[in-house]
Amino acid sequence: MKEQMQLTQRIDEIFESLKFAKMNKSRFETFIEQQTDPYIILLAYYILSKSNEAQAYPAILKVLQYAENPAGMTEVEEEALAETLAPISESDMLAKQIISISKAIKENFEGKVPNTKDNLLKITEIDDNTADLTVAKCFDKTKIYVDEKIQRVFNRIGIIKTNTPKETEVQLSRIIPAKYHSDINTKMQLLAKTFCAKEKPLCPFCPLNYYCDFSD
């Protein structure tokens, strides 16, 4: 059945199934979903890059109590911010970096988060991952964010065969219609996290079981 199914039909049905899949979002994911301000989203992803979702969620809420824009954040005392971030290791460094990122946005980008990866990477502290996530969430709804989970899930389903995230991004951009790209960054991410672990994936419970080559 899977072999016979046309690729385009298979892709449509995969994304249709995702619509009805029951998956629990973390509080961090829900927070990100509700945000529209690129500065808040960038800071949240940056804090996540230095911690995990359980730590990043309360941390971003506390940081926002000090300031919600780059100009305001440059006025915040580094020590106070570090204390707030204390559950995260190397909180002193993280506080310094948050203030430095805010200063760069204020001084070099007229207070607005740059809307391209190239410009985001001009801010010394910003890494590839944080830049990709921010661009995909805030500025380019057709951009597919590929990490290890997305690479694994699509290779297991069997609609691509790739070895690197870059290759995956190129292939997915080619074969998946643009209308589904943001679903890859949100629903497929969640599905991969919920069911498609590297070891012992929960295939019998996975909503994509019927379409997935791995679960034969």
Ligand code: SF4
């Ligand atoms: S059926 Fe299994 S291998 Fe396929 S996507 Fe779901 S969890 Fe992953």
